[in-house]
Amino acid sequence: xxxxLPYEYxxxxxxxxxxxxxxxxxxxxIVMGSIIRAVDSLSWEKDNIVMVxxxxxxxxxxxxxxxxxxxxxxxxxxxFGTGVKMAxxxxxxxxxxxxxxxxAIGGNHIIHAARRNINITAVIVNNDNYGMTxxxxxPVTPEGARTATTPYGMIEPGFDVCNLMEGAGASFVARGTVxxxxxxxxxxxxxxxxxxxxxxxxxxxCPTNFGRANRLGGPVEMMKLLKExxxxxxxxxxxxxxxxxGKVVRGxxxxxxSIPYDKRYEKLCEKARNSAGASR
Amino acid sequence: xxxPWGETKLIQGNEAVALGAVAAGIEFFAGYPITPSTExxxxxxKYMPLLGTKWIQxxxxxxxxxxxxxxxxxxxxxxxxxxxxxxSLMQEGLGYACMAxxxxxxxxxxRGGPSTGLPTQVAQGDVMQARWGTHGDHPVxxxxxxxxxxxxxxxxxxxxxxxxxxxxxxxxxxxxxxHMRERIAFPSEGDLHVExxxxxxxxxxxxxxxxxxxxxxxxxxCIGSGYRFHVTGLTHDVHGFPTRKEKEVIEKMNRLKHKIxxxxxxxxxxxxxxxxxxxxxxxxxxxxxxxxxxxxxxLKKRKKKVGVFRPVTIWPFPDRTVKxxxxxxxxxxxxxxxxxxLIHEVERMTKDSVRVVPLHRIDGYEITPEEIVNxxxxxx
Numbered sequence: 001x002x003x004x005l006p007y008e009y010x011x012x013x014x015x016x017x018x019x020x021x022x023x024x025x026x027x028x029x030i031v032m033g034s035i036i037r038a039v040d041s042l043s044w045e046k047d048n049i050v051m052v053x054x055x056x057x058x059x060x061x062x063x064x065x066x067x068x069x070x071x072x073x074x075x076x077x078x079x080f081g082t083g084v085k086m087a088x089x090x091x092x093x094x095x096x097x098x099x100x101x102x103x104a105i106g107g108n109h110i111i112h113a114a115r116r117n118i119n120i121t122a123v124i125v126n127n128d129n130y131g132m133t134x135x136x137x138x139p140v141t142p143e144g145a146r147t148a149t150t151p152y153g154m155i156e157p158g159f160d161v162c163n164l165m166e167g168a169g170a171s172f173v174a175r176g177t178v179x180x181x182x183x184x185x186x187x188x189x190x191x192x193x194x195x196x197x198x199x200x201x202x203x204x205x206c207p208t209n210f211g212r213a214n215r216l217g218g219p220v221e222m223m224k225l226l227k228e229x230x231x232x233x234x235x236x237x238x239x240x241x242x243x244x245x246g247k248v249v250r251g252x253x254x255x256x257x258s259i260p261y262d263k264r265y266e267k268l269c270e271k272a273r274n275s276a277g278a279s280r
Numbered sequence: 281x282x283x284p285w286g287e288t289k290l291i292q293g294n295e296a297v298a299l300g301a302v303a304a305g306i307e308f309f310a311g312y313p314i315t316p317s318t319e320x321x322x323x324x325x326k327y328m329p330l331l332g333t334k335w336i337q338x339x340x341x342x343x344x345x346x347x348x349x350x351x352x353x354x355x356x357x358x359x360x361x362x363x364x365x366x367x368s369l370m371q372e373g374l375g376y377a378c379m380a381x382x383x384x385x386x387x388x389x390x391r392g393g394p395s396t397g398l399p400t401q402v403a404q405g406d407v408m409q410a411r412w413g414t415h416g417d418h419p420v421x422x423x424x425x426x427x428x429x430x431x432x433x434x435x436x437x438x439x440x441x442x443x444x445x446x447x448x449x450x451x452x453x454x455x456x457x458x459h460m461r462e463r464i465a466f467p468s469e470g471d472l473h474v475e476x477x478x479x480x481x482x483x484x485x486x487x488x489x490x491x492x493x494x495x496x497x498x499x500x501x502c503i504g505s506g507y508r509f510h511v512t513g514l515t516h517d518v519h520g521f522p523t524r525k526e527k528e529v530i531e532k533m534n535r536l537k538h539k540i541x542x543x544x545x546x547x548x549x550x551x552x553x554x555x556x557x558x559x560x561x562x563x564x565x566x567x568x569x570x571x572x573x574x575x576x577x578x579l580k581k582r583k584k585k586v587g588v589f590r591p592v593t594i595w596p597f598p599d600r601t602v603k604x605x606x607x608x609x610x611x612x613x614x615x616x617x618x619x620x621x622l623i624h625e626v627e628r629m630t631k632d633s634v635r636v637v638p639l640h641r642i643d644g645y646e647i648t649p650e651e652i653v654n655x656x657x658x659x660x
Binding site: 016017046047050052063064066068069070071072073076079080081082083084085087088090091107108109112210241265269270271273274276 | 307308310329330332334336338339340343344346347348349350351352353354356358372373502503504505506508509510511512513514522528529540583
């Protein structure tokens with residue numbers, strides 16, 4: 001008798017669409033697993049979940065999950081998602097994007113989605129480079145790093161994704177990694193529950209491109225780097241600044257209450273109708 | 281009541297587009313301010329909250345058309361309005377909507393180009409961009425109104441076509457038509473046909489979003505209605521999943537083409553005034569058609585007779601009718617507010633012995649009836 005399939009399978013297009021396109025050692029599949037566990041623990045109906053994505057490795061994720069899925073154009077996942085959410089605010093909309101997709105070509109859309117506080121969860125898988133096109137630099141590639149388009153090293157400073165999103169007005173901002181997976185599950189549950197724009201940056205390895213170009217080792221070594229180079233926000237607070245220097249902080253940085261755009265729009269409609277009624 | 285059903289009113293072309301959208305049941309508008317289309321967005325910002333329908337000003341035109349596609353996938357009839365520079369930015373989303381077969385209406389109130397060009401002045405410079413602006417082979421429907429009443433009616437028609445053909449439809453207005461005011465008699469509510477959104481009637485497990493049908497169009501389920509499927513701009517199979525299998529790629533591409541080319545009769549709309557009996561024809565569309573009709577009347581007074589041929593549906597081009605009717609002419613004068621765009625289609629469909637004569641105006645002003653009269657007298 002075959003062993004029963006793990007519960008995750010009911011959220012996957014498991015019979016039709018696997019094997020997936022991701023390279024051995026890629027972190028994106030781990031993020032997908034975490035999203036599924038978060039969705040399951042929230043008991044969301046698959047019919048009410050919409051996953052939008054842009055273009056890139058991460059943006060291939062919608063093919064594999066059995067939700068309503070929209071694989072859009074490069075950088076535009078949040079713009080498509082804004083239309084979906086406004087047309088039907090009862091849907092649970094999430095956008096999965098890579099770092100180049102969400103922050104370079106999609107940079108304008110993400111800051112405005114945050115400012116508008118549209119009720120969408122953005123999951124940004126940050127693997128330091130454009131994986132699908134062969135490892136070019138992105139807006140988060142660290143200074144000095146080698147990529148296909150920085151053969152002499154990266155000279156541009158990178159974005160701090162969480163600071164950027166906080167400044168743009170997101171209601172929930174957090175960072176996790178694919179190594180700290182239980183922590184990531186919990187962060188995603190909170191992000192999905194959040195009323196308003198929520199962003200989760202997930203640090204993930206790209207051994208095929210970024211790892212190889214920078215001699216960071218294979219998948220295991222890159223996972224170890226995530227373990228060693230990051231610290232939890234409570235650890236960071238307890239540490240002396242000089243000890244925390246150079247470490248990337250994980251955890252929830254923003255978790256505030258503010259009225260999401262769809263609710264504001266509902267109120268606007270009421271106001272418009274009332275003033276039209278009064279003027280009659 | 282926003283649409284003044286049954287009343288007669290003096291209104292602007294852009295206002296008529298906004299009212300036409302409401303009459304067609306618009307449920308979502310996303311746009312970005314741009315002259316000379318802005319009145320459409322402004323008026324809908326006023327109307328739509330009253331109706332409880334959704335209006336949003338996005339961060340740019342790319343975001344606007346992207347939001348439109350998302351909204352229609354979630355079931356809301358959607359429209360945007362723009363002009364040349366914004367139309368250029370929307371080409372990305374337009375291609376996606378063609379590929380994923382998402383109905384939407386894009387109003388382009390044409391102004392002078394290229395680039396920022398002549399923002400407040402008229403042109404017909406986007407005729408070829410409407411046809412070939414986005415990359416790759418793709419189906420296109422574009423219709424060009426010539427007066428304010430048509431702005432109202434053809435906005436509704438654009439919505440209807442988009443649902444019937446499950447594809448984006450471009451309403452190719454221009455600055456003159458958009459900003460002119462005319463008295464129009466609104467029909468009674470219910471006198472106009474508004475195409476409902478087709479929805480699938482098969483069990484969820486049988487549903488194929490890109491099922492091959494005789495009409496080459498199959499109903500699109502709304503997100504949230506229980507039909508879960510995948511939407512992508514990648515070439516896809518009948519289920520919507522990416523494919524590179526030759527047979528499936530060819531089938532998809534041919535179906536996109538055939539859904540237009542095999543239903544030309546439903547799309548074609550040409551207006552002819554004394555064309556058949558006269559050896560000279562003026563071929564004009566949009567605002568220029570008005571000058572063409574005025575020129576025809578002026579010439580008639582001088583006992584000179586010419587015909588006027590107007591394509592209302594510009595894309596697909598009325599190949600067959602042009603061939604049938606205009607191929608026997610001596611001269612076809614093609615006045616256009618550009619350096620010659622649709623004239624090439626006229627040349628393509630007529631034999632070499634027909635003299636196809638251009639008349640351009642590119643300084644941001646209208647082609648006057650007098651200019652057309654003079655051009656006709658010159659070729660006579």
